[in-house]
Amino acid sequence: MDDLLGDFVAETLESLEALSGEVIAWEAAPDNHARLDAFFRFFHTVKGSCGFLDLPRPERLAHAAEDVLAAIRFGTRSPDPVTISAVLAIMDRIGEIARGYAGDLPQPPEGDDDMLIAALSAAPLVGDASPAANYCPVNETVGGGVPRTVRLPLSLIDQLMSAVSDMVLSRNELSRKLRDHAVDPAVDGSFERLSVCIADMRDMVSKTRMQRVDRLFAPLPRMVRDLCRDLGKQASLILEGGDVEMDREMIEMVVDPLTHIVRNAIDHGIEAPADRAAAGKPDVGRIRISAGQSGNQIVIEIADDGRGIRADDLVARALRLGLVSDADVAGLSHDDKLALIFHPGLSTAERLSAISGRGVGMDVVRTNVERIGGVVTLGSAPGRGTMIRLRVPMTLTIIPGLILRSGGEFFAMPRANVVELLHDNSAMVSIEEVAGARVATVRGHRHALVDLEELVGRAATPAPDGAPRTLMIVNPQSGIPYALGVEAVENHEELVIRPASPPVMAAGIFAGITLPDNGRPMLLLDPVGIAQVAELPQVLKRKEAPSAVVDEAQATVAALHFVEMDGEQRLIALDTIERIEDVPVERFGMAEGSGFVRLRGRLVPVANPGALSGTLAKILHLRVAEQELCYVVREVVDIIDMPERPDLCVRGGTVAGVVSLDGLSLQVLDAHALFATLDMGKAGTGTCLVSGLADDPWMRTILGPLLVQAGYDVRDAGSVDGVEAFGPAVLLCDSADHVATAMLPTIRLRMQADADEAESRSIYRYDRVGLLAAIEGALKGQCA
């Protein structure tokens, strides 16, 4: 094949690809002259090129189509669906012939050409103008001319990329040498310009690998239209996020799975118009395909509003085909049942159709997507539709990464797997060690802690002047998050990742290698591998456990699962907790059996004072309305959902009931009772006039403070002339005094615990409860 013919083939196929997305938009809006012109130009170019290259066959086809389009431009023909179909058929044929020249495909039989041309002219001049498919481009851009492109072998781009990498490294080396030798500033200036050029060039070369998802979407409108036509269905296609970019190789890999899913959606998902009407849905089905970037992943969702997938049908079919056994099926959740669709050999359609029954099942879709490191998930509601979500990495080669230092060596960690970075001396972190297992608790979440130095067999180099180590909370895509201890996180960079050789991969904790600008190779850590090598627990969290049967009718409330100082595991409603804090032990104090802790300059009562060990104590700071208290715990385990009504109700003490979770019986702490046990009676309102406050030491130093603490205003009765000024007030006096103030209720205090006859109306001066109750009673009487 000579060069000119090769160029013709490449250019024609390129134009066809670009136009295919426009076809349906043109059909939907036939008056759009810009689009019509684009098609006209295509046929005109093909005709011209073919004349030049002496290719009579495509020339004849292009000529016929050009004539029809010219007639439409002049308004002597209408762009009815039949005509458009005929024009499209010609486009397809030209594409087939071009591929035939390239040797990709056998040439289609020549005799059919006449039929296609006849179809073109046989089309009625005025047709029924109801398009079978509606195409609603969301980001409508009318092609104002197809941008000129060239085709390059991918290997050339790869070579270019590696050449540019070499250039960057040479630049860095030169830069180091220039720094070492003081050079002429003019040389520095030239070098700076060179550096900028090289950086630009690297960016551009990186971009040659990226392409808009539009390219992935381009063939879909046409496919949907043709399928709908063949199957007598109606569907509108909504495409979103075409401007998202991903690696061209990834696009190539996603084309087939996506095509297959859309075919399935129309063939098996969208119902015939009559069925849709019977089901109370609009006649025209809807398929929505959206692409979006999420971290370094591209998420493509394909949703239809068709009949959905009945999970039980899948199960029945899988059983009939012997793919699963009855025992397997028992205990499958709805999602597990739906996931059977990915089982090799299972096809949901009762009959194989020409459209999607081609032996390519969802299992192949999944295999293809997983091969490139992606994930497929499927959700479906019978009668309402199906949604399939593909998550694929944006690129295989460039990822954002964190550069970290550990044991004097540098490593990279994919940014997408890092949830959080913390210093190990942060107040939010507490690190404990139990039987060799190290656990870092961050804001109440417990994470297994592993030091990277331990895994890479290096001694942790002590940081200068006791700088804190960094904890990385790492979330492997599958499995549970853990904390990785490293010396420091140095930098955040876009890394070009290359596959590591098998002997390096054998270490089990590396995912690839990268060569940063300093020219020193660096290993990329594998978050999943680390968890496996470190033998971290891989069990799923309770709430994610697949077998957990959740009775949805049962209301639940979020609760904090914690361990008491005595080791008992308990729950408390999360809402009551304002914060969880680590407080130095010396801030705790005791007074007469009542504990308190100094928090931010205030004293807060401690509900369960007791012996504390270590230097820090973990407290739950509870606050409801204006009342607050602290509850000392040994450890916070997790936040879980507990049933609103405990499985066993207990009354008494500070326990409200018992909840059974995961085979553990957990007592639920009764926050109400906690607050009730504290003597925190709402600040008393009223005045206590104390007789002899000024000169009786007992009155002044013992009784006075008690009353103040209870919230009352305390005055010396002798200094008061009138009582009207105070509102509610009560007079307290020694039982021996005979103060007569008829206007005020009077409480007499006696010295002895036993009352003799004369003092029967008095209260023992150390009967705290009786005294406070009497005061409250007396004041309440006045308020009423």
Add this chain to the structure above:
Amino acid sequence: MTETLYLFATVAGTAIAIPTHELEAVARLGEIVPVARSAPHLRGLAALRSRVLTVIDARAVVTGEVAAMDAAPLAIIAGVDGHSYGLLIDEVSDISAAENAILPVSGRVDEAWRPFAQGMVQYQDRLHLAVSIAAMIRQ
């Protein structure tokens, strides 16, 4: 001329011959970054321009002992299964065609060499053990 060219070199005192189509170059390596949790003969990673080489110590593969390395160790650069490797050797003497066709292995080759021995090659009046570096790297 279809006769095979060999690189004649010494590894752990043994004279070896490596067919040149198996290798790309011989170079002195710069800094080698160690790889944790790997076999002892995997010395680490080294950069050769923009390529990253996995450095395997041929002497350690054979002797099982890891010796100290020169500042700029000599390595045979080869691509195996799509990855680039540097195979550390003692010294390189020549690249040349063999004086006669490859001979079958005769005598009892040391067990350490047996997995890689392809035959024997006569050069400058000495027998050299013909070795497959791909086998050495894959082992």
